[in-house]
Amino acid sequence: MDSTTDNSQNKQLDAITAPSDQNATDSTSTPSSDIADQVIAKGLEYKGVPYKYGSSKKTTRTFDCSSFTQRVFKEVGVNLPRDSRQQSKVGQKVSKDQLQKGDLVFFRSYGSSSSRITHVAIYAGDNKLLHTYGKPGVTTTNFKGTSWEKRFELGRRVI
Template identity: 60%
Template sequence: MRSTVAVMLSTSLLMGGQVGVVAAKTQDSKQSEVANIATSLIGKDYEYKAKGPKQFGSAELATYAYKQVGISIGSTISSLYKTGTKVSEKSVTPGDLVFFASSGSGSPTFMGIYIGSDQFVYSSKGEDEVVVKTYSEYSDKFVGARRVIESNSSENKPSKPEKPASTVADQVIKNGEKYMGTNYKYGSSSSTTKTFDCSSFTQRVFKEAGITLPRDSRQQSTVGKSVSKSNLQKGDLIFMKASVNSTSDRITHVAIYAGDGKILHTYGSPGVTYSKYDGTNWEKRTVKIKRVI
């Protein structure tokens, strides 16, 4: 049930109080909106793995808040702890995901959303509801923070180097080519180069070019700028559904456009390989194209 304190906090926000004020001038509007959504959920009931809108698990609170602004992220603490861009404890801004461990070290055991003014919101098992806490008072339990949306941008852009786009794209392709023939393995660890699945491959070769991408293909499809097939450029990420005849646009595969009507990716028995794109089933399966360079 909604506590009296939570009602007071929510009322304070609506009336322009100082609790959880979002610094909209310095933060992407979507990230600011996430912080506001998180604040509006204060007092909702805690329920293990509940996805909302009336009850929430720890990670599911963040998943729900970002979904409301059109961004799909993971639904577990471990996956969210790897998403987006790492930020320091003192550099968090409203909308950032903050992670804590009861022991103060190791893997996070609970998480929340920073809302500004030294406050964060999280769904607490112990208090059986979504609560607001003083961020600095949890410093001894802090283990990390992640930024899903980059600041001062109308787009959700991954971190990237200040180099000409064509130079970076060429480097991405070159990075991928050195892994030609490497075996495909579904769910391959992002820490290995002995095997890849489609998204660990794109994450790896972009990382080697200085660009940080989320781990899986659906998360990767939320970053960067959307472009059309007619505007494809080398280095663009192409996201595909399961088959040409699939009625669902659920993303199941990601490839890198390599120019000249070809894609660089990994799947099945070929492993890392080039494939023809123009006029093929790969093209017909395409549901989204993103430019992150």
């Protein structure tokens, strides 16, 4: 790939942001599937980085769930709010059956009837979530047929 193509793609990615309203859209010519692949690739670069609740957005030595999603999306030019509850208000709402690679997936506490958001992950496609929590740190886990599916609250498409 030549530098002209690189610069063009960088400008396109720099132009993409997730506005604070409900209608985050991608008005550039970069297909959202390409950006989703970049999101997953960037996220996987952090596999194994430890989880720390309240981790600063300024570090990549530890992440909490929302600092991880914020960092990964920022690296491909999509700006997200800092915490999972704020992130759950950005972009287009999607159901569990409509999830696509690169979508944000939001969860409530296990066994809770409350719809309070307590966790965010990235849908990596093929029934996988890319996220960080507890001992594994940044990892991929299965989604359907697991406690994660039972805790599902909503999905959001921001790319």
